Amino acid sequence: MNKKRYAGLLWTRPDKWDKMDSKGIETVRRDNCELVRKMVATSLDKILIERDEAGAIEYVKGVIRDLLMNKVDMSLLVVTKALAQEAEDYKVKSAHVELAEKMRKRDPATAPAIGDRVPYVIIKAAKGAKAYEKAEDPIYALENNLPIDVQHYLDHQLAQPLMRIFEPVCKDVKAELLSGAHTRSISVATPSTASGGIMRFAKVKPTCLACRATLTAKEASGAAGSSSSLCSHCASREGEIYTRSLAAVNSLEQQFGQLWSQCQRCQGSLHQDVLCTSRDCPIFYRRKKVAKELDEAHATLSRFTDW
Template sequence: MKQDPLYVLENSVPIDAQYYLQQQLSKPLLRSGGLMAFAQKRNTCIGCRAVLKTDAALCDFCKKRESELYQREVAYLNHLEERFSRLWTECQRSQGSLHEAVLCTSRDCPIFFMRKKVQKDLEDQQKLVSRFGW
């Protein structure tokens, strides 16, 4: 039974969590899942984020700034590579060897997660830069 939120608050009426989950959350989520079958991921322009119909890196409007945008993305790629290298070296030092691959998989180590996050960002950035086709 639906109650006035103020009445519920003032009278400490317990919330029916099961009803809320079934009626308020699950039905809309299930409906949206069906809609997502029609969604399609599209490339966007690296310069202005406009949706592109092709696999090109830039829209016609941003094409004149191609070298500037390419340099910006390569600079960010270099930044990520440097950051990953520093984290990798820190992990090597922690395991006691600068000449071996990092074997650490400690889920308690914040450096492990930072390194994995930068590694993922680095892969994404490499894909983005490769869209330029240079």
Template sequence: MLRIAKPMNYIPVTPSIQQRAQMRAPQCIPLVMEPESKFYSNSILVLDFQSLYPSIVIAYNYCYSTCLGNMENLGKCEDFKFGCTSLCVPPDLLHQLRHDITISPNGIAFVKASVRKGVLPRMLEEILNTRIMVKQSMKDYKHDKGLTRMLDARQLGLKLIANVTFGYTAANFSGRMPCVEVGDSIVHKARETLERAIKLVNSTKKWGARVVYGDTDSMFVLLKGATKEQSFKIGQEIAEAVTATNPKPVKLKFEKVYLPCVLQTKKRYVGYMYETLDQKDPVFDAKGIETVRRDACPAVGKILERSIKLLFETRDISQIKQYVQRQCMKLLEGKASMQDLIFAKEYRGSFAYRPGACVPALELTRKMVAYDRRSEPRVGERVPYVIVYGTPGVPLIQLVRRPIDVLQDHNLRLNATYYITKQIMPPLNRIFSLIGVDVFSWYDELPRIQKVCSTARNELDSRKGTISQYFTTLHCPVCDELTQHGICCKCRSQPQHVAVILNQEIRELEYRQDQLVKLCKNCTGCRDQQIQCVSLNCPVLFKLSRVSRELSKAPYLRQLLDQF
């Protein structure tokens, strides 16, 4: 901006902190509609204004150097407040410019480009033209992947610079040269542009379209009963009609079609996306929900994504119910992979938290530092943890454990109830409640019997254990029927069958453990002895831990065999 301003004999304003603090606050906010939250089986068109804020600046010549101030202050012979400083527009000058002034929706006057072209429009035109040139170069050199990646990074950088120009004019707290009149004018004009586009779509009867959601520079248009081909045709017509009502370079671009789609709340939606008419297989596209967020464990995103895909593809709630209940039973029976149940939250430093804060990353760091002061994570590093079972009434923060601790201590069990009721079910309920389904009732229908095998009692006598060690299974290890006697009466009548089944189960577990140990030894390069692995990204580590847990009940199974 300074390179463009200097040849035009402009000197940039340098406001002090006190001047920035005295500037009035922005009054305009972007248009973000509350969507009609439900499941849409019809086509949803997504149309987006291409670089709306930079286009508004260029089209209407909004700049520091072209702004005459608020209409209420024009015509007065005295100085008036303008951004961080003051401004005075002589009445005779205003009379000369009376036919070359544009008024923004919030009452700010700007001169047209025919009188004086602003610095910001000049700068943004250069940036956007350069971006077009770089994108054209990407097409010419698409065979060179390295060059294509570099050019893609450059065009993205140019796009971001253009988009943050508005933020430069509106950042009244930390900005270098804020001017609330310019910033408010850009936002209010963009809002008016989107509102005009929405009104045009809703009032044109031949399209039969209705806008169900709008957000800053985009709108979602519902077409009832339209096929995919008709949706693409109407979407292109809407884009051309809206673009024709706005000055260049303001352009509405038809992006994609969602068929079907779920609009949850503002900035949270998911659907099957078609970007071209020739595209046969849709792409799962989600924004703002748990499938694309990092604040939940991977299991939440996987179960939610699979459930939504079943809803889109089958429209059969019974299939979704069976799938969710199967996943819940895997958790309750301890068959789910721990790798999918690990949270990872950012550590902000020991002095960044308020006193008494219950933050898992901070709690684990305190334990690690108490053992070894060098083990404190870096600021910004993500600390992995899981939630385990504890005695009733214990605060949740005390149930936080490092994954490596759970892998090494077979007495610790993952808290399946917490993962299901607090992590998996709420996101599912937010989606499926829109179609009148109570997801929590699916969990309530599941049996509450958990299979918990104890280790041999002589091992427990030598050391203190948790309460889970003293539970024995209520299921027969052969036929899985409920029993209070280890092996049920029906299987007791077939001792040879029992011996074959139990011996085969023990041998399979030992074989699987042996194969996984070989994998670990090959990975570490040490064939003679196994090195303790600590890589939480390795799936073999968790498989080996699960097999070792299952093998821990081998003495109990052998004890049952000795009874025959």
């Protein structure tokens, strides 16, 4: 790469390398999200240690595919930066500084103070919005179903590290990794009332749990012997849909229990509630995400009033 940015195997004996020696790249920098650090580290392992350049390319394509399909855990997309001074002392507007001011207006008691590291994610916003305008608190984004701007992460977080690492490997890194079949399927999130715009005036209507069709007033009320959770066309599948919903609840309860126990062990006691709110820990965001999904799964299951 260059003398201030490099990665290679350190050899002090002829038979075996000692370690991966890196400097100035994303694996040792804190101003990138965990997804970038993980992707760079795995790619370097495949290229330098395993000598599998094709495997590294396929791995990166898989990461980009999952990112664009919104299959990457939010904890891997959190960026943290230090709040070193007051907002008015910064010469240019920065994402973490503007978010700290936004959080201070919401709740001064829990807002970041000078010296704290401010975690944030980049969410989708109006076309032409600046990056600092799209920064949002990860917990707030999670609780309000705000969609992540995955294209921003691809263009501004992943692109440059990939260009540096794969330039000696690929003839055209941009054509090989940043475009192609693996970038053509993109998940489009359903707008929510919290995202603002015209959705603030939308009225939510109950839908069928099987086919997602909007239920009529008669079907939603459960009149005439029909289920209040399924439309008349899917009513015969009520047992199947209930079993599927129950399995989803059981799976999420198991995941939440595992994460909760992991946090208890880290805290030092398996007999006390988890008090940790460390936003530098990826388990914290996973626990919050699974807890929210579990509440939604319980709400879905509660629509089966006759079971």
